[in-house]
Amino acid sequence: MAPISTFLIIVLVILLFLLILGGAGIYLLVKVGKKATKKARKVANRAVSHMAAMDPGDAGEAERMRLDLRREISITRQAVDQALRDGWGLGELPQLVGEISMHADQLDGQLGLYARQSRTSPYVDHATLARLREHYSKLTTACARIRADLINDQMTHSATGISEIQSRTDLEIEARRQAPIPDPLDQIDELYNRTMIDRARPEEPR
Template sequence: MADITEFIVIVLAVFAFLLLLGGVGIYLLVRLGKKAAVKAKQASNRIATHVNAMGTGVAAEVERFRLDLRREVSLTRQAVEQAQRDGWGLGDLPRLLADLQAQADVHDGQLGMYAQQHRMSQFVDHVTLDRLREHQAKLTAMCARIRADLMSDQVRHSATGIADLTSRTDLEIEARRHAPDPLDEIDDLYRRSLEDRNDRP
């Protein structure tokens, strides 16, 4: 009887362990599924934006604004990240970029809502559209200014490095040149003086 109870306890322990593993596996699969669903929704929104931007009219123009803004913010973020990797002193620029990105996300949502409303209704709110265009211009200009400033710093730093390399190269080339032999110079001067005497009538 003791052998049977031990066997049943072992089987139950193994079964409980397998249930625990199965539960953890299901939990991880559900989390992975949720993340995949979020990514799929984001991808479908981006694809829908690209497709809608191919059309004509105000709604397509607004969708193109969204794409342009995403591209500008992405390029600016890449430039700042590259500068951080290179060890540039950026000051408060990363925080400013985070604020700019948050504002761009808000603006993107407003553009999306405006485009959706315009596709459903043919009545266009020109005042809001003008304000959205103005905000778009300001946000993209800020991104361009940040990138231009970073590029200017990088070019200035590169110019310093190039000037240093040029001077080092000149020194190295000068050091590698063979110094003229003084006896050859004296011989050359003597030969010239003899030729000058012979040329005189």
């Protein structure tokens, strides 16, 4: 009986191990599937937004504002992240960009809702579109100003370094002018002339 019990225990352990592996595999597949679904949904949404932005009407204008706003937020975040990696002192600028991103997400939803309503209803609320344009303009202008300020800081820092290099270059060139390096060809000519003079000079009697 003992060998049979041991065999059953081994079989149960193997089955349990296989069940654990199967569960882990299913979990990974579900996780990867969710990520792939999110990416596919995001790509599909972008494609739909680009297609909708070609509409010449108010709905198309709203979709174009959505695309432009997303692009402005993205490149502004990239500029701030790059400045942080370079060690720039940004103060509360990253928090400000976060708040701008939050408002941009809200405006993106409002623009999307307006675009859908404009496509399905013949009645257009021009006052709402004007307010959406105003909010869009304020957010994109804020992003542009932040990027311009970051570029100005980088240019100022680079200008300081370039000025130092220019000063060092001037000093080095001036030092070389004050202490010119002898030309090897001139040294060879001088040595040759000395040799010829020594040969032409009569030997002194011993």
